[in-house]
Amino acid sequence: MRPRAALVLALSMVLLAAGCGSADKPPAQAGGPPTASATPAPPEPPKPTPTPRPTRTAPPKPKLRPLPKTLPAGLQRRSGTRAVALTFDDGPDPRWTPQILDQLRAAHVTATFCLIGTQARRYPELVARIAREGHQLCNHSWRHDLNLGRRTVAQIRADLARTNQAIRAAVPDAEIKWFRQPGGRWTAEEVTVARQLGMHALHWTVDPQDWDHPPAKTITKRVEAAARPGSIVLMHDGGGDRRQTMVACRHLIPDLKRRYGISPPR
Numbered sequence: 001m002r003p004r005a006a007l008v009l010a011l012s013m014v015l016l017a018a019g020c021g022s023a024d025k026p027p028a029q030a031g032g033p034p035t036a037s038a039t040p041a042p043p044e045p046p047k048p049t050p051t052p053r054p055t056r057t058a059p060p061k062p063k064l065r066p067l068p069k070t071l072p073a074g075l076q077r078r079s080g081t082r083a084v085a086l087t088f089d090d091g092p093d094p095r096w097t098p099q100i101l102d103q104l105r106a107a108h109v110t111a112t113f114c115l116i117g118t119q120a121r122r123y124p125e126l127v128a129r130i131a132r133e134g135h136q137l138c139n140h141s142w143r144h145d146l147n148l149g150r151r152t153v154a155q156i157r158a159d160l161a162r163t164n165q166a167i168r169a170a171v172p173d174a175e176i177k178w179f180r181q182p183g184g185r186w187t188a189e190e191v192t193v194a195r196q197l198g199m200h201a202l203h204w205t206v207d208p209q210d211w212d213h214p215p216a217k218t219i220t221k222r223v224e225a226a227a228r229p230g231s232i233v234l235m236h237d238g239g240g241d242r243r244q245t246m247v248a249c250r251h252l253i254p255d256l257k258r259r260y261g262i263s264p265p266r
């Protein structure tokens with residue numbers, strides 16, 4: 001047991017020494033004599049309260065406005081026809097988006113793709129393919145900011161404009177008909193800004209929660225049970241492993257087409 005005790009002692013000393021090198025310690029003392037670690041460091045003198053500067057170098061961090069208790073007015077929640085609308089969020093993604101595009105093309109139907117700005121910038125050729133194959137484009141914020149609707153109007157506008165720019169860098173004449181707030185965490189201000197930038201607020205009717213990776217069978221069952229004429233179905237072609245969504249769509253696309261027809265919201 002003796003070597004073990006020695007090891008524990010050595011370890012404690014290492015930990016003690018490590019503790020002395022905390023972030024509070026001024027860097028000048030970092031290379032001090034080894035004996036310094038044996039004596040406890042003297043308590044730091046209290047820091048004086050900084051005098052408020054007459055002018056700020058940076059604007060104060062804006063407070064987030066509270067989310068409304070109910071969804072704001074002006075959201076599109078139905079397709080506008082008897083047909084069911086399929087919407088795919090969080091792409092474009094090089095692994096999943098081509099798969100869903102292949103499925104849609106094989107079924108001769110079109111859908112709506114809610115694109116994240118950073119993804120659109122990274123994969124312009126996928127944005128181009130989506131547009132070329134006749135699907136609708138939807139702005140889904142620059143980096144999937146769940147709190148975007150709670151920020152200042154200027155910040156919301158900048159985020160939406162930047163995302164549209166990334167989409168139009170891939171497809172210069174792209175019609176971006178929709179904006180969809182990540183997580184559906186809408187505010188009235190955001191709906192207004194989207195309108196000012198020429199986009200309607202696209203919500204949904206059916207959410208099978210495929211982002212949570214349920215088995216394909218569960219995704220299919222949830223959509224089949226909830227779909228009605230005019231439903232907007234929310235699914236994902238990005239943001240994680242979308243294998244189960246791809247499998248579910250192999251059944252859902254032909255089935256929804258047969259029952260209701262599939263076309264983008266209008």
Ligand SMILES: [Zn+2]
Nearest residue numbers: 089090182183
């Ligand atoms: Zn999303």
